Amino acid sequence: MRILVTGAAGFIGSALARRLIEEKYEVVTVDNLSTGKMQNIPKDCKSYIGNVFDSSIIGELKNYNFEAIFHIAGQSSGEISFDEPVYDLQTNAQSTLMLLNLAKETGCKKFIYTSSMSVYGDHKEEFVNEESYTSPKSFYAVGKLASENYMKIYSTFDIKCTVLRLFNVYGIGQNMENLKQGMLSIYLAQAIKNKHIVVKGSKDRFRDFVNVNDVVEAMVLALNSEKTNSNFEIYNVSNSKKYTVEELVYKIKNNLPYNVTVEYIKGTPGDQHGIYGDNTKIKNELNWQSQTNFDEGIAEMVKWAIQREEK
Ligand SMILES: NC(=O)c1ccc[n+]([C@@H]2O[C@H](COP(=O)([O-])OP(=O)(O)OC[C@H]3O[C@@H](n4cnc5c(N)ncnc54)[C@H](O)[C@@H]3O)[C@@H](O)[C@H]2O)c1
Known part of the structure; x- marks a missing residue:
C-alpha cells in the first residue's frame, strides 16, 4: 500500500512516516x-x-496511486502567520485544496489532515468539543479552518476525509531550533541554551499537551478506521487536561539539574489564552487512548534534549 505523507522532514510527519514504513x-x-x-526523512521514503x-510537484504525484494522503506539511506558527499571511494561505490552505484535487483525480479514497486546536480560538467554556464553534484568531488558524471546509466539500466526492485537530504536540524529535513554534520545545530550548526562559505572554495562559507518539497512533487509527456512516469526521487529539504556562515552566525547570530564571514579556498577536479539548469522540469512535503520562513525557523529552545538546 502506497501512502503520501507531506512534511516527513518535520516533527510529526517524520514520526508518522517511520511508523508507516515499519508497518x-x-x-x-x-x-x-x-x-x-533532510535527515529526518526516513531513508526508505521517496522524497520530493x-x-x-x-x-x-503535484503533477509528479499524479503518477502514483496513493491509498491515502496524510497532509501534514505546513507553516505551523500562528506568530509567523502574521508576518507572512499570503504565504501562510498558500502553504496551509491552497496546498490542501490542491492535494484534495489530486486525490479526486487519481481515485485516492482517504485524506487525513493535521488541523489545529487554534481553529476554536478563545471560548468562555474552556473545554471544547468538535461541536463547539470555531473562531480563528490568527491567519494560521484561518488557513486550517479553510482546509477543513475544503475537505468537507471533497468528502462529498467519495473521499473519506478525517480532520485531526491536534492540541499542543510535544515529544522527542521536536524542532529545538524553531523558537516560534511549540510551547514546550521553545521554553526547553531556551532553558538548556541560556538557563533563562523568556515567556511571551501571560503565565496564566494554559494548554492541553499531547505526546507525538499518541498523535501518530491517532493517525494510524484514522487510516484504518472502518467507520462508514460518514465521509467527513473531525476529532480532537488531546488529553483533556489543562496546564498553565506557569505549571509547564515549573515542570521543565524541575527536570533540569541547574537553576533556570524566567522572564515574562508581552504576548504575540493571535495567541489564545487557553482551551482544552474534550477527547470523548476519538476515544469512542477510533478507540484511541493516550498512553503517555505528561510528567513522564516531559522527563523523557528533557533527557533527550540535553543529550542532543551535548553531542
Ligand atoms: N506541533 C504542534 O503542536 C501542532 C499542533 C497543531 C497542528 N499541528 C500541525 O501539524 C503539522 C506538523 O507540525 P510539526 O509540529 O511537525 O511542524 P514541523 O515544522 O516540524 O513540520 C512541518 C513540515 O512541513 C514542511 N513544510 C512547511 N511548509 C511546507 C511547504 N509549503 N511545502 C512543503 N513542505 C513544507 C516543513 O519543512 C516541515 O518539515 C502542521 O501542519 C501543523 O500545523 C502541529
Missing part, C-alpha cells in the same frame, strides 16, 4: 525543508523537495 507501507513525501530537516503547493 510495510511504501511512503512518499513532499517537504520544502523550511523547518524540517519543494513546496507542497507547487503544481509541478
